[in-house]
Amino acid sequence: MNVIALLIYFILAYATYYRSQKYGANPYLWIVIGILLPYLGYMIAFLHFRKKEITNPKPSMLPLGFRSKKPWKIIIASLLYGLFIITICAVAFTNTGDITNQKPSVVSSIENDASAADDIIIDKSQDNPQDEEFTEPTKPTEPTRPANTKILDEVEKEIIPLPQSEQPKGELKVHFIDVGQADCILIQAPNKTMLIDAGNNADSNLILSYLKNLKINKIDVLVGTHPHEDHIGSLDSVIDSFDIGAVYMPKISTNTKTFEDVLLSIQKKGLKVTTAKAGVVLDLGEGVKAEMFAPNSDKYEEINEYSAVIKLTYGETSFLFTGDAETISEKEMTAKKYNLKADVLKVGHHGSTSSTSPVFLKAVSPKYAVISVGKDNQYGHPDSIIINRLNTFGVQIYRTDESGTIIVTTDGKNIAFDKKASPIKQQAPPAEPEKQTANEQTKEQKEEQKKEVTVYITKTGTKYHSAGCQHLSKSCNPISLSDAKASGYTPCSKCNPPR
Amino acid sequence: MKVVIDRFEGKYAVVELPDRTMVNMPKVLVPDAREGDIILISIDASETSKRKENIKKLVDEVWEN
Numbered sequence A: 001m002n003v004i005a006l007l008i009y010f011i012l013a014y015a016t017y018y019r020s021q022k023y024g025a026n027p028y029l030w031i032v033i034g035i036l037l038p039y040l041g042y043m044i045a046f047l048h049f050r051k052k053e054i055t056n057p058k059p060s061m062l063p064l065g066f067r068s069k070k071p072w073k074i075i076i077a078s079l080l081y082g083l084f085i086i087t088i089c090a091v092a093f094t095n096t097g098d099i100t101n102q103k104p105s106v107v108s109s110i111e112n113d114a115s116a117a118d119d120i121i122i123d124k125s126q127d128n129p130q131d132e133e134f135t136e137p138t139k140p141t142e143p144t145r146p147a148n149t150k151i152l153d154e155v156e157k158e159i160i161p162l163p164q165s166e167q168p169k170g171e172l173k174v175h176f177i178d179v180g181q182a183d184c185i186l187i188q189a190p191n192k193t194m195l196i197d198a199g200n201n202a203d204s205n206l207i208l209s210y211l212k213n214l215k216i217n218k219i220d221v222l223v224g225t226h227p228h229e230d231h232i233g234s235l236d237s238v239i240d241s242f243d244i245g246a247v248y249m250p251k252i253s254t255n256t257k258t259f260e261d262v263l264l265s266i267q268k269k270g271l272k273v274t275t276a277k278a279g280v281v282l283d284l285g286e287g288v289k290a291e292m293f294a295p296n297s298d299k300y301e302e303i304n305e306y307s308a309v310i311k312l313t314y315g316e317t318s319f320l321f322t323g324d325a326e327t328i329s330e331k332e333m334t335a336k337k338y339n340l341k342a343d344v345l346k347v348g349h350h351g352s353t354s355s356t357s358p359v360f361l362k363a364v365s366p367k368y369a370v371i372s373v374g375k376d377n378q379y380g381h382p383d384s385i386i387i388n389r390l391n392t393f394g395v396q397i398y399r400t401d402e403s404g405t406i407i408v409t410t411d412g413k414n415i416a417f418d419k420k421a422s423p424i425k426q427q428a429p430p431a432e433p434e435k436q437t438a439n440e441q442t443k444e445q446k447e448e449q450k451k452e453v454t455v456y457i458t459k460t461g462t463k464y465h466s467a468g469c470q471h472l473s474k475s476c477n478p479i480s481l482s483d484a485k486a487s488g489y490t491p492c493s494k495c496n497p498p499r
Numbered sequence B: 001m002k003v004v005i006d007r008f009e010g011k012y013a014v015v016e017l018p019d020r021t022m023v024n025m026p027k028v029l030v031p032d033a034r035e036g037d038i039i040l041i042s043i044d045a046s047e048t049s050k051r052k053e054n055i056k057k058l059v060d061e062v063w064e065n
Helices: A002-023 A029-054 A071-093 A099-108 A110-122 A130-135 A145-155 A201-213 A235-241 A257-268 A327-335 A358-364 A384-392 A438-451 A481-486 B045-062
Strands: A172-176 A185-188 A193-196 A218-223 A243-249 A273-275 A281-283 A288-294 A309-314 A317-321 A344-346 A368-371 A396-399 A406-410 A415-418 A454-457 A463-465 A477-480 B002-009 B012-016 B022-026 B038-040
Touching: A201 A235, A218 A235, A218 A281, A235 A243, A235 A257, A243 A281, A288 A327, A327 A358, A358 A384, A368 A406, A384 A396, A477 A481, B002 B022
Parallel strands: A193 A218, A218 A243, A243 A273, A317 A344, A344 A368, A368 A396
Antiparallel strands: A172 A185, A172 A406, A185 A193, A281 A288, A288 A309, A309 A317, A406 A415, A454 A463, A454 A477, B002 B012, B002 B038, B012 B022
């Protein structure tokens, strides 16, 4: 009996902690609900029954303080009880933001919400704000792509016409280029190219050779999410070396030579910068929708908060690139009810705790997360809290410090990850310029890509499978063949995957 | 030397040297600084010689020969 009581005690505490992680409630709530409340309940029950046995054969069922008829005692008692309840509520909801209102319904659908959460991730055609998912889990879903366009029209104040979303033709590739402790993301749409950020100062050779290697001559859309050196470091070299269509940056300046050089390069080329802010639509050609969800304000304390946040939609697949946007910007985005839902999330600020708040992560509900981070960096990125949070949400994590450059390919329906597309770059900010020559890099990349064969594993199984195997119906995680072998997986006997 | 604070990461201020090299500087060295601030790093010659003299005096007092 005692053992069961103890078990319940621990499970309650853990469950509360888990739920607070998932829904953005204050994590210390588990102390209150998991430990204080049961303890209090036990004390009250103990006192109550003891009284019953020893003194009073017919105990009053009223709580302490209300048994007396004196009004002042009753008033004091109600004040104290009120204070107690308010304290618990305050602790519970300090960090919840928008979710506060939804909390009761979330609790009421405890049995359903595990599957409801899955629905959010899987159902790409569902464009309602995700919170409704919880209030009405059984709400019928219908393809709402036109409706989505309508919502955006209302949100956007820019007069740029939306590119018409048609059936996607061809592939769209997103390269999370491994530039160590920095960001550099290349998007190759069927007809246009976009570069979001350009790594550190020391990465210019690496980035230029990577782009030239892909036979890129023109960058149609160039975005500097915010003027920190780990995002705009090599932007000047990129501007100097390629044809540039349009340049987008938030209107905030800083005093570094890095930033000055970027501005000088822009000026030298006769380009003008368009302010990056929420509502701006980027032209990436037919079938590709790219719009900015942040920054939503003109003034922030931190430069990171000015980060341009871009959502890219191609067919049924979507990506969210968050720069280094932190909690304040994340709150603004969720408050504005943008459709943040995306399949792939570029985790904000290299996985620092300053970003990826639970409320925001829930709004995005990604299937995959990519963290652009330097191996053995000195800043503690990514933070284990963020890794745990992503795991709690069931998000599959890819990291450039573990995989090198990560290439994601989508045909508008399916998303395929090709990790290990490059050797892994060490921690930054490195003082040394890139020593690897362009040729060496190219060769290595090609060889690596040739070697990579993707197979699929399930969550629990010990075998690896080729795509489409019947064993993959429940879970299907892509993994490279070499990784699968190294992790002790053996080939499936039914589907005969590559060996 | 004048260095510019580019950003703060964890315990460090990441500063830009005049040649655009980036260096981590412990935050404790620049307690009230903000992003974009320019930090002057220079040798204080008079303070150096004053201190040198003081320490020398102490050494002479403490040593027996």
